[in-house]
Amino acid sequence: MPARNGSVLFEQLALPLLPSLYSHAFWLSRNQEDAEDIVQETISKALRAFDSFQSGTNFRAWIFRILRNTFLTSRAAIATSRTVFMEDHVDLFDVSDPSPTPEDHLLRLDNHAALTEALERLHPQLREVLLLCEIEELKYKEIAVVLDIPIGTVMSRISRARRTLYAQLSQQVGSLL
Amino acid sequence: MIQDHQHLSYEEVSALVDGELIPRDAHDLEQHLASCHSCALSVISAMQLKSATKRAFKRFAPPPEVLTRFRARLLPETPKNPARVYTARSLIRGALAACLLLALSLLIRREVRQSSGLAAELLDQHLALLSSDSPPEVISSDRHTVKPWFDGKLPFSFNLPDAFPSGTTLKGGDLIFLDGHPAALLVFTVGRHQASVFLTQRSFAGTPSVARRTLSGFTIQYAKTQDLYLTVVSDGNPSDLALLVSALVAEQSPR
Numbered sequence: 004m005p006a007r008n009g010s011v012l013f014e015q016l017a018l019p020l021l022p023s024l025y026s027h028a029f030w031l032s033r034n035q036e037d038a039e040d041i042v043q044e045t046i047s048k049a050l051r052a053f054d055s056f057q058s059g060t061n062f063r064a065w066i067f068r069i070l071r072n073t074f075l076t077s078r079a080a081i082a083t084s085r086t087v088f089m090e091d092h093v094d095l096f097d098v099s100d101p102s103p104t105p106e107d108h109l110l111r112l113d114n115h116a117a118l119t120e121a122l123e124r125l126h127p128q129l130r131e132v133l134l135l136c137e138i139e140e141l142k143y144k145e146i147a148v149v150l151d152i153p154i155g156t157v158m159s160r161i162s163r164a165r166r167t168l169y170a171q172l173s174q175q176v177g178s179l180l
Numbered sequence: 181m182i183q184d185h186q187h188l189s190y191e192e193v194s195a196l197v198d199g200e201l202i203p204r205d206a207h208d209l210e211q212h213l214a215s216c217h218s219c220a221l222s223v224i225s226a227m228q229l230k231s232a233t234k235r236a237f238k239r240f241a242p243p244p245e246v247l248t249r250f251r252a253r254l255l256p257e258t259p260k261n262p263a264r265v266y267t268a269r270s271l272i273r274g275a276l277a278a279c280l281l282l283a284l285s286l287l288i289r290r291e292v293r294q295s296s297g298l299a300a301e302l303l304d305q306h307l308a309l310l311s312s313d314s315p316p317e318v319i320s321s322d323r324h325t326v327k328p329w330f331d332g333k334l335p336f337s338f339n340l341p342d343a344f345p346s347g348t349t350l351k352g353g354d355l356i357f358l359d360g361h362p363a364a365l366l367v368f369t370v371g372r373h374q375a376s377v378f379l380t381q382r383s384f385a386g387t388p389s390v391a392r393r394t395l396s397g398f399t400i401q402y403a404k405t406q407d408l409y410l411t412v413v414s415d416g417n418p419s420d421l422a423l424l425v426s427a428l429v430a431e432q433s434p435r
C-alpha cells in the first residue's frame with residue numbers, strides 16, 4: 004500500500020481513539036504529562052509500525068497494546084510501579100473458583116466513595132484489566148491482544164478483579180456495622 | 181460443559197454479564213438460571229457491580245491543546261530538515277524564469293527599499309516561493325495541523341481563525357529566517373493568486389512606514405498586533421487581501 008494512503012488510513016483509524024488512549028495512559032501513569040508523553044510516543048511508534056499492522060485485524064487492540072508497552076518502558080512506569088504490571092502471581096491466587104456466597108447479594112453498591120476507594124486499592128494489574136473491559140469496552144479477545152495473555156486468563160483476571168472488589172466492599176460494609 | 185445441577189462459577193457469571201460466553205455455554209447457563217434463584221441473584225448482583233464500576237471509573241479527557249498536539253503527531257512524519265531559507269537566487273529554477281524574476285525583483289526592490297528593506301526581503305521570499313517547485317514544509321489546509329507544526333520552532337506564538345474569508349484557502353506553512361530572525365510563513369490561495377503571509381515578532385520587525393503599497397502589481401500589506409507584525413505579499417485582489425489580514429489580526433487580539 005502506498006505510504007501516503009497508509010498514513011491517511013492510519014489517521015482515520017487513530018483519530019477517534021485519541022481520547023481513549025489518553026484516558027488509559029492517564030490511568031496507567033496517574034500523571035497528565037506522562038500520559039501525554041506516552042500517547043505521543045504511542046502515535047509515533049504506531050505510525051512507524053503501521054506497515055506491519057494487518058488490515059482487517061483489530062486496530063484498537065493493536066494500538067492499545069503499543070500504548071501499554073510504551074507505558075511499561077516509560078520513565079513513569081520505571082519510577083513507580085512497573086513491576087506490578089509484569090507480575091504473574093496475580094493469576095495464581097485463588098485457583099479454586101467457589102460460587103458466590105449469599106452475602107454477596109447483600110452488598111450495597113450505591114456507596115460511590117467506597118467503590119472508588121476499592122478500585123484505588125485494587126492491584127494495578129486487576130484495575131488495568133477492568134479498565135479495558137468497563138471503560139474502553141474492549142472484548143475479551145481484544146484485551147488478550149493488549150495484555151498478551153490467553154483469553155482464559157483475561158476471563159479469570161476480570162472475574163478475580165470483581166471478586167476482590169466485592170471482598171473489599173464487604174469489609175467496608177462490615178466495619179460500618 | 182455445564183450440568184443443569186451445577187451452580188455458576190464466578191468466572192461464568194462475570195463472562196455472562198460481559199456478554200462473553202460462547203452461545204452453547206450461554207444457553208446451558210440460562211437454563212440453569214431459570215431454575216436457580218441463588219445463581220440468578222449472583223448474575224443480578226454482578227450486573228449491578230459492573231454498572232457501578234463503570235460509573236466509578238472516570239474517563240480522563242485530554243485538554244484541548246493536548247488533543248491538538250496529538251492530531252499534529254498523527255500526520256506522517258516529514259523529515260526534520262533544518263529550516264530552509266528562501267532566496268530568489270537559490271530557488272529560481274530555469275534561466276528564463278530567473279532572469280524575469282530577478283529583473284522584476286530588482287525593479288521592485290529599488291522602489292521598495294526606499295521605504296523598507298524588510299519589504300524587499302519579504303517580496304523576494306514571496307517571489308522565490310512562487311518560482312519554486314518545492315512546496316512549503318507543512319502542507320495542509322487544516323489550522324490544527326499548520327499551527328502546532330510551528331510549536332517550539334518560533335520564539336513567539338500566533339493564532340489562526342476557524343475560517344478564512346470565502347475564496348481564501350490556507351495551503352501550508354514554513355519556517356523562514358528574515359533578517360536573521362525566525363518567522364512564520366503562511367501560504368494562502370486568494371482567488372487564483374497566491375499570497376504569502378509573514379509573521380514576525382514586533383521587537384525584531386522595525387516599524388513599517390506604510391500600511392499598504394502596491395508595486396508592479398504586487399500588494400504588500402502590513403498590520404500590527406500587540407505582539408506581531410503581519411505582512412501579506414500577493415498579486416491578488418487587494419480587497420480580498422485586506423479581508424484576510426483583518427481575519428488574521430482579529431484572531432491575535434488577547435482574550
Ligand SMILES: [Zn+2]
Nearest residue numbers: 187188216219
Ligand atoms: Zn445455581
